[in-house]
Amino acid sequence: MSFVDFLVSNRAEFASLTFEHLLLVGASSGIAILIGVPLGILLTRRPRLGPPVLGLANIFQTIPSLALFGLLIPIPFIGGIGARTAIVALVLYALLPIIRNTHAGIQGVDPAVREAGRGMGMTDRQLLFMVEVPLAFGVILAGIRVAIVIGVGVATIAAAIGAGGLGEFIFRGVAMVDDTLILAGAVPAALMALAADFLLGRLERRFAPGDARTAEVRAV
Amino acid sequence: MSEANSTFVQFRGVSLHLTDGRPIVSDLTFDILDSEILVLLGRSGSGKTTTLKLINRLFLPTDGDVIVEGTSTRLWDPAILRRRIGYVIQEIGLFPHFTVERNVALVPELEGWDEARRRRRAHELLDMVGLDPAAFADRHPSQLSGGQRQRVGIARALAADPPLLLLDEPFGALDPLTRIELQRELRDLQSRLKKTMVFVTHDVREGLFLASRVALFQRGRMEFIGTPAEFVRSESPEAREFVRVIREDEDRRLESSE
Amino acid sequence: MIRRVTMAAVTATLLFGCGPWTRDRIVVGSKNFTEQSILAELVAQQIERRTELKVERRFFLGGTFVCHRAITAGEIDIYVEYTGTALAAILERPPLQESRAVYDSVHEAYAERFELVWGEPLGFNNTFAILVRGDDARHLGLETISQAAQHTPGWRAGFGYEFTEREDGFAGLASVYGLEFAEPPRTMDLGLTYRALADGQVDLIAGNSTDGLIAALDLVQLRDDRAYFPPYEAAPVLRDEVLFRYPEVGDALSELAGRLPDSEMRDLNHQVDVEHRDMAIVVSEWLDANVPTDAEDASLR
Numbered sequence: 001m002s003f004v005d006f007l008v009s010n011r012a013e014f015a016s017l018t019f020e021h022l023l024l025v026g027a028s029s030g031i032a033i034l035i036g037v038p039l040g041i042l043l044t045r046r047p048r049l050g051p052p053v054l055g056l057a058n059i060f061q062t063i064p065s066l067a068l069f070g071l072l073i074p075i076p077f078i079g080g081i082g083a084r085t086a087i088v089a090l091v092l093y094a095l096l097p098i099i100r101n102t103h104a105g106i107q108g109v110d111p112a113v114r115e116a117g118r119g120m121g122m123t124d125r126q127l128l129f130m131v132e133v134p135l136a137f138g139v140i141l142a143g144i145r146v147a148i149v150i151g152v153g154v155a156t157i158a159a160a161i162g163a164g165g166l167g168e169f170i171f172r173g174v175a176m177v178d179d180t181l182i183l184a185g186a187v188p189a190a191l192m193a194l195a196a197d198f199l200l201g202r203l204e205r206r207f208a209p210g211d212a213r214t215a216e217v218r219a220v
Numbered sequence: 221m222s223e224a225n226s227t228f229v230q231f232r233g234v235s236l237h238l239t240d241g242r243p244i245v246s247d248l249t250f251d252i253l254d255s256e257i258l259v260l261l262g263r264s265g266s267g268k269t270t271t272l273k274l275i276n277r278l279f280l281p282t283d284g285d286v287i288v289e290g291t292s293t294r295l296w297d298p299a300i301l302r303r304r305i306g307y308v309i310q311e312i313g314l315f316p317h318f319t320v321e322r323n324v325a326l327v328p329e330l331e332g333w334d335e336a337r338r339r340r341r342a343h344e345l346l347d348m349v350g351l352d353p354a355a356f357a358d359r360h361p362s363q364l365s366g367g368q369r370q371r372v373g374i375a376r377a378l379a380a381d382p383p384l385l386l387l388d389e390p391f392g393a394l395d396p397l398t399r400i401e402l403q404r405e406l407r408d409l410q411s412r413l414k415k416t417m418v419f420v421t422h423d424v425r426e427g428l429f430l431a432s433r434v435a436l437f438q439r440g441r442m443e444f445i446g447t448p449a450e451f452v453r454s455e456s457p458e459a460r461e462f463v464r465v466i467r468e469d470e471d472r473r474l475e476s477s478e
Numbered sequence: 479m480i481r482r483v484t485m486a487a488v489t490a491t492l493l494f495g496c497g498p499w500t501r502d503r504i505v506v507g508s509k510n511f512t513e514q515s516i517l518a519e520l521v522a523q524q525i526e527r528r529t530e531l532k533v534e535r536r537f538f539l540g541g542t543f544v545c546h547r548a549i550t551a552g553e554i555d556i557y558v559e560y561t562g563t564a565l566a567a568i569l570e571r572p573p574l575q576e577s578r579a580v581y582d583s584v585h586e587a588y589a590e591r592f593e594l595v596w597g598e599p600l601g602f603n604n605t606f607a608i609l610v611r612g613d614d615a616r617h618l619g620l621e622t623i624s625q626a627a628q629h630t631p632g633w634r635a636g637f638g639y640e641f642t643e644r645e646d647g648f649a650g651l652a653s654v655y656g657l658e659f660a661e662p663p664r665t666m667d668l669g670l671t672y673r674a675l676a677d678g679q680v681d682l683i684a685g686n687s688t689d690g691l692i693a694a695l696d697l698v699q700l701r702d703d704r705a706y707f708p709p710y711e712a713a714p715v716l717r718d719e720v721l722f723r724y725p726e727v728g729d730a731l732s733e734l735a736g737r738l739p740d741s742e743m744r745d746l747n748h749q750v751d752v753e754h755r756d757m758a759i760v761v762s763e764w765l766d767a768n769v770p771t772d773a774e775d776a777s778l779r
Contacts, residue, residue, distance in 0.1 A: 013662075073670075080677060080679060081636075081664075081666055081673065081679055110313070112309060112313035113315060115309060115313055116307070116313025116373075117313070117315070118302070119276060119278060119302060119309065119386075120302060120303070120330075120377075121298075121300070121301070121304075121330060122299065122326075123299045126299075126330065134317050135315075159666070160666065160667050161667070162667075162674065162679075168665050171639050171667075172639045172642060172643050172665065174541075175540070175541040175638075175640050176543050176640070177544055177546075177547055178543075178643075181643075
């Protein structure tokens with residue numbers, strides 16, 4: 001049977017796993033945004049924090065995802081098997097692109113714009129919210145997009161620690177050497193990643209420096 | 221003798237040192253008179269821009285005080301001080317994501333004016349700087365030429381009707397023709413509005429054209445302050461260097477036209 | 479000169495890289511849990527002690543089906559399989575309850591379909607162990623799966639990937655015992671299910687009856703009172719060809735027949751999993767104690 005047939009005949013389970021997957025990605029991305037964007041902004045205000053914070057986020061990214069899941073299991077409170085541990089790991093994974101892009105986006109704002117703003121009497125807060133963040137928004141969104149697409153992929157590994165999601169089909173398929181089962185997990189996950197990439201890319205373009213071309217915004 | 225409330229800004233023994241002790245400006249003591257155009261002239265690195273930025277507290281002095289409206293800049297809230305002083309910079313720095321109208325009305329917006337009042341004021345100012353509001357109000361800076369952008373920059377600086385305007389080489393990035401045009405318009409504007417202006421430049425012709433007084437800076441010190449006529453007659457070596465530039469320019473022009 | 483050396487090197491690589499029939503070594507594989515690697519190590523060391531052959535170890539390959547693929551493809555020569563697993567999961571035949579019947583059935587089928595030979599059983603039966611926490615078992619007085627079935631509607635279950643998918647796995651068990659759970663069972667890496675059970679994140683798992691962690695984590699195995707699970711006797715499975723080329727391997731392995739009862743297997747598992755002793759040493763000690771080595775004899779052959 002083709003994997004499409006399998007998904008149709010097991011659609012309740014498919015729906016449930018897809019929902020779990022979306023939940024894992026959604027929750028972790030949301031948390032990562034709430035932590036990462038303010039942190040990225042903070043780094044532009046306190047440049048000395050830059051290397052340690054970015055360095056730490058980078059370290060989490062380089063740890064292979066399965067290893068990170070495994071390492072988190074024994075830790076009290078955030079560990080154990082299941083969705084909570086998976087979400088913690090996914091948050092750690094999503095942080096680097098979000099922090100880095102927020103930081104780069106704001107740094108990339110034309111210094112003349114910043115100087116004019118300050119000189120005209122804008123407080124730091126006003127400068128941040130009226131000028132810097134709006135100008136950096138496209139780049140920040142790009143970082144979020146990268147984080148989400150990565151998240152969809154890494155979330156498939158979450159099944160190894162019992163967090164559910166489409167990865168479960170994949171792991172079961174690998175154990176049984178059953179390609180249909182593997183594809184039943186892999187293809188929807190891939191499509192989910194592509195869809196996220198596409199939709200967020202569209203959103204990004206709406207905010208991109210089109211009219212606002214003065215800002216030299218470097219996408220990461 | 222000027223009364224205390226008719227000199228908006230006073231420098232008293234002002235020095236600014238870097239953390240390693242190197243002086244950027246030293247011992248500045250002078251007044252800025254009401255409704256004058258004080259041109260700060262000097263080579264690059266002579267301290268003129270720094271002096272300008274001490275007025276709106278983008279820098280704080282290491283010694284001495286800069287007194288604005290009777291209060292030392294150290295005691296002013298920076299944002300409130302700056303909103304009372306218009307600021308125009310060479311790179312212009314318009315907000316690319318704001319329309320021209322919103323750019324002009326920035327300080328009014330920060331001050332909480334209502335929208336109708338802001339719009340009226342923005343249109344009024346665009347008119348004043350020679351840009352037709354109907355055509356320009358809704359455009360974005362990226363759609364403007366350099367000269368047009370700087371006009372908007374000047375309009376922005378005037379929006380909240382500040383008593384003092386600081387201009388840091390505002391025409392430096394523009395082509396020579398536009399530069400001359402804007403110099404003329406600025407002088408006209410000033411004579412109508414009677415604003416006090418402090419204007420930084422290294423272009424001696426521009427400086428002499430605009431100034432009611434010239435202050436010459438060399439290596440962080442003010443070597444001379446006086447009228448353009450006094451400047452031209454000054455014995456100071458640096459002043460004479462600058463004057464010579466004008467002469468050479470004229471000579472070169474005479475040569476090439478022969 | 480260089481050209482000749484290169485040609486020789488290329489030819490040699492091709493010959494050695496090519497197919498199992500040119501190898502002078504035996505490849506022993508195992509599934510991805512501790513007991514399997516202990517058994518594979520046992521087989522490997524026994525062959526090394528008794529024959530001149532070199533043994534290559536490839537442990538933790540994956541689950542049942544991965545190993546089966548590997549041996550039918552000739553990538554490994556031997557691994558230890560369980561009769562019940564072969565019957566239900568690989569051959570997909572209906573379960574039988576009598577050990578000898580199961581053994582004979584798989585023996586015949588493997589020879590015919592896969593050109594694989596079953597060695598003699600090692601002596602223990604590693605069946606699926608339906609496990610609950612010791613506390614629960616004692617408080618609720620649980621000894622059998624049927625008794626537990628009354629409580630499961632309030633419980634959560636956790637299983638490994640194989641148990642979830644296999645014919646002799648969860649689906650059959652649930653239907654035979656009428657098992658219902660509060661939510662669909664969670665699936666995860668088999669090793670993690672033990673921890674999940676001990677931590678209280680699930681209330682019932684399907685582990686292995688000879689696992690060392692059962693005693694260590696104070697888990698209780700529930701008796702399969704309806705005899706759902708077939709016997710799972712462990713025995714080495716070899717490629718026909720290997721036995722043909724190296725009959726001494728068959729001799730070596732037959733010395734292991736019946737020497738490893740349940741209790742011994744559990745003890746070996748415990749030493750490795752719980753006491754964290756080095757596996758090769760544990761196996762070596764066991765062989766010294768249980769399978770007399772005629773060292774002089776071997777060298778004389």
